[in-house]
Amino acid sequence: MRHLVLLITFMVYPVLFVHGLTVGVFDIKGDVGSEGGRLADLAQAEIQQDKSLTIRDRLAIKNIITQQEKCAAGFRECPELSGAIKTLDMYVTGEAITLAAQKQIVLRAVKTGDQTIAALAVGSADSLEKSMAEAAAGLAKKIAAQKNTDKGSGERWKLAVQPVRAANAAAQKLTELAGLDSMLLHALAKRASFDLIETKTDDIVEAEKMLSLSGMAPGALAPAGSDYTHFVTATIQVADEARILAYQVVSKKTGTAIISDIIEWTVGQDPQAALDKIAEYTENDIMKVLGKLEISGCDPGDAVITFEFKDASRAAESIICKSPLLIEDIPAGEYTLIFKHEERNTLTKSVTIKPVETLKLGKIALPDIDMSLFQQASSAESSGKFAEANGLYAQFYTKYPKHRMASYAMYREGYVTQLRLKRVADGRKILENVIARKPDAEIRSEAYVGMALGYRAEGDGEKSNAIFRMLTDQYAGTTAAEFARDCLEGKCSL
Numbered sequence: 001m002r003h004l005v006l007l008i009t010f011m012v013y014p015v016l017f018v019h020g021l022t023v024g025v026f027d028i029k030g031d032v033g034s035e036g037g038r039l040a041d042l043a044q045a046e047i048q049q050d051k052s053l054t055i056r057d058r059l060a061i062k063n064i065i066t067q068q069e070k071c072a073a074g075f076r077e078c079p080e081l082s083g084a085i086k087t088l089d090m091y092v093t094g095e096a097i098t099l100a101a102q103k104q105i106v107l108r109a110v111k112t113g114d115q116t117i118a119a120l121a122v123g124s125a126d127s128l129e130k131s132m133a134e135a136a137a138g139l140a141k142k143i144a145a146q147k148n149t150d151k152g153s154g155e156r157w158k159l160a161v162q163p164v165r166a167a168n169a170a171a172q173k174l175t176e177l178a179g180l181d182s183m184l185l186h187a188l189a190k191r192a193s194f195d196l197i198e199t200k201t202d203d204i205v206e207a208e209k210m211l212s213l214s215g216m217a218p219g220a221l222a223p224a225g226s227d228y229t230h231f232v233t234a235t236i237q238v239a240d241e242a243r244i245l246a247y248q249v250v251s252k253k254t255g256t257a258i259i260s261d262i263i264e265w266t267v268g269q270d271p272q273a274a275l276d277k278i279a280e281y282t283e284n285d286i287m288k289v290l291g292k293l294e295i296s297g298c299d300p301g302d303a304v305i306t307f308e309f310k311d312a313s314r315a316a317e318s319i320i321c322k323s324p325l326l327i328e329d330i331p332a333g334e335y336t337l338i339f340k341h342e343e344r345n346t347l348t349k350s351v352t353i354k355p356v357e358t359l360k361l362g363k364i365a366l367p368d369i370d371m372s373l374f375q376q377a378s379s380a381e382s383s384g385k386f387a388e389a390n391g392l393y394a395q396f397y398t399k400y401p402k403h404r405m406a407s408y409a410m411y412r413e414g415y416v417t418q419l420r421l422k423r424v425a426d427g428r429k430i431l432e433n434v435i436a437r438k439p440d441a442e443i444r445s446e447a448y449v450g451m452a453l454g455y456r457a458e459g460d461g462e463k464s465n466a467i468f469r470m471l472t473d474q475y476a477g478t479t480a481a482e483f484a485r486d487c488l489e490g491k492c493s494l
Contacts, residue, residue, distance in 0.1 A: 030095030097179030342402030445480030
């Protein structure tokens with residue numbers, strides 16, 4: 001009975017096994033000579049001391065691939081490896097940088113799911129080994145704490161950093177050149193406004209995808225990569241003792257530089273302090289200068305918005321009003337929005353963008369087209385002012401070319417030109433253009449009537465009657481067909 005009670009107790013209160021994050025360490029790059037693999041082993045050994053983490057050995061994949069190649073060649077029997085390899089939750093990568101007498105190592109732990117840099121640590125000492133021990137120990141603690149952290153915020157920028165480029169020959173010789181982007185990532189990681197995205201590890205990403213697709217690693221690993229909204233690009237120039245770094249923060253969506261600046265330091269100064277300043281300035285500009293505009297939709301849905309910027313040197317931007325529409329990275333100030341559509345009247349709105357805030361305009365409905373031009377043209381035609389009428393008709397269909405009445409206005413212009421102004425050939429060309437526009441049957445048939453009357457005015461009854469017969473056959477039920485039938489019976493009247 002006692003054993004039965006224990007069994008029931010075990011079933012009611014099951015033991016929960018908590019699995020730690022699976023982490024893989026890859027070769028260290030940068031100023032390491034041939035020591036990249038050995039430094040990665042040092043990092044792996046240091047991180048492995050945290051028992052809450054599961055480490056996938058750095059060489060495990062290489063050994064398994066070698067084994068698979070041998071058995072595929074028939075040298076040995078192939079074992080079943082499906083699901084045998086741990087899918088990585090994170091991978092560790094990094095660079096070594098030489099700064100004067102110091103060796104600095106920047107390590108990054110990257111989430112495989114979205115390439116977000118989850119943790120970053122720096123070690124700095126007089127040897128690579130000491131620097132690695134410091135960086136790896138710090139990184140291990142940060143990785144272990146990741147299960148209790150949030151998954152990022154939609155309000156933070158997803159920011160990537162491109163490698164810093166040398167702007168002159170002297171800059172190409174800088175020992176720290178290859179690591180400046182890693183140092184800038186370290187500076188940006190201290191700021192709360194950014195989720196940093198890894199972009200330098202395509203080789204690792206592709207290898208992990210291959211393992212997942214082959215079934216050797218369980219789970220659906222598909223690292224997104226490059227899922228960032230903005231990126232930092234920079235060049236460095238050496239001028240005697242000065243180091244001059246010109247940088248921009250660029251919107252990936254628009255390609256527009258949101259922030260541009262230059263920062264300097266001298267050969268005796270630590271570049272990390274200057275890069276920390278860049279991170280500070282970038283965050284301050286985002287929080288103090290930039291706002292957003294949100295429009296839930298437009299009516300019509302394919303209206304075009306022209307955004308006239310406060311800065312006259314920045315060209316106006318035109319975009320389709322998709323639903324919803326979010327325009328980001330707008331410097332605070334007053335702007336003009338112009339909403340246009342060929343079948344509606346233009347709508348102009350003045351807006352004020354405030355720093356950090358999102359201005360929400362809701363749904364924008366463009367007003368119906370102003371028919372006053374068409375009405376003035378009809379009135380002029382009725383009053384016998386035919387030249388004036390034609391001018392107004394032309395203005396209307398030129399201004400609103402997609403409106404249904406644009407084709408009708410062009411038809412009236414052709415009709416008046418043929419039969420009122422007695423320029424039959426010119427009027428016929430206008431009516432042919434009306435038909436080529438493929439308007440609805442009522443307007444198209446009216447244009448054919450105009451052409452038939454033009455031929456009749458020229459004395460060509462055969463062509464005129466052929467058009468009338470076509471109208472009675474193909475456009476039965478229209479006003480034009482009834483008029484054509486009367487004309488064929490000799491009762492034609494303008």
